[in-house]
Amino acid sequence: MLKDITLGQYFPIESPMHRMDPRSKIVLLIFMIVAIFIADNPITYALVTVFTLLIILLSKVPIMMYIKGLKPILFVIIFTAVLNVFLTPGTKIDLWGYTTPMTWEGLILAGKMALRLILLIIASSALTYTTSPIILTDGIEKLLKPLSYLKVPTYELAMMMSIAIRFIPTLIEETEKITKAQQARGADFDSGSIFKRIKALAPMLVPLFVSAFRRADELAVAMESRCYQGGEHRTRLREIHFKGIDLIAVLVFVLFFAAIIVLGILF
């Protein structure tokens, strides 16, 4: 079950979105999130929704992937929607002659919030689906480059991040293996008081950490064997370049963003 996590899952195909510079994708995503939260009337909502659909199309990633990506936050969406519907003050909704504790204002707010969350997740997934973690961290590193003049080790941070992403599935698999091994020895993770359960975790966490340290050690040796010596003089398989397609994307986005602001003021 844990293995189904889609976090940072890259979808290796060719598409206009895949060809874009990760830096433009990251910056545009940030502004896209702002646009999603600025949108506050039916027209602007329609516009961001259409724009998000356009992103899905341009990424060429099957829409099912995006829907699958929404699953983990389904609970959050429903939970906030329910809270909004019941707790927002306003005109009560009448159902079959009964007055319910739900309000019309709450219902509208719940709809807006749900739409915003869904668009937000889709837009962010579009970035991770179309950008491999190495290129993504490359982009982040380049964007943070100015910080390196303040002695922030940007290259090392980016490397750590991409290795962390690389080892998530490995460590998840290991956790499952250890859990099963300990359960086979009679460990009980699912019953008793909260303290008992936390205590039961120890025989799982200890081997997990021991193995993580061993892995780190072996990985360091393997990296050194492959001539790793830090960030200087390093070249890339895919150098990232700001290309024509990025320029088009940025121009289109600027128009879209301006439209959101103007329509937000007019209506």
Added chain:
Amino acid sequence: MIKTEHLRYAYQTDTEETIKFVLDDVNLTVNKGEFVAVLGHNGCGKSTLAKHFNGLLLPSGGMVYINGMNTKQEDLYQEIRKNVGMVFQNPDNQIVATVVEEDVAFAPENLGVPSDEIRHRVDEALKTVGMYELRLHAPHLLSGGQKQRVAIAGAIAMEPECIVFDEPTAMLDPKGRSEVIETMLKLKNEKNMTVVLITHYMEEAARADRVVVMDRGKILRDDTPKNIFSEVKFLKGLGLDVPQVTELCYLLAKAGIPVPQDVLTVEECADALMQLL
């Protein structure tokens, strides 16, 4: 290619009073284009020896030369690592990237090779190990044998003259094992690479040009597989095995049946037995 002279090595430990030499007066020469297998009981110092071949460890005593370069010379270490690739036991712990081709590109990236040359090397390396079709896959979804071939491609992409394999098949199933061994033989035969293989599988060692037997930090034998494996008693004494067919012939001979003692493959054994009938 690789030459060690009176190599000694002791790990620095704070706890132990007496210094224990893990490697003790090791003299070994590996020639260019040769396939050398290293055998020995657990903890006899095989991995420690391997780590001297690319300067990951430096000798406590004696010298190690790679193509005439002394590993102790500090300004040469990158050049030495580039010449001797390493493949380790656990494929999961040597893969750094989340896409196959990006992982293979890691070494040339570190060496500052220009992008289009990296592309070329990566494609070549992946074709050599037969993983080109899977170049855009996520490594964690591959089988053990495939992961290990990616690791081999990662070493080849440095364009080394020699690759040292430290128990590359220990964690693999029989299918993965034969994939890795075939890849290794291909490197030797087609790319003319020098191969050093540390292994616990005698069938693998039998395919080498030369077999080196180690025990407690010393080299006891250095000879052809035929000569080494005919000394069944000696190997058993060290806690090592011999290929199954060799053992069969040994037992037959012991029972008084005249069969040769230097058979290594199933075919040879079958021939020898046919002669009797």
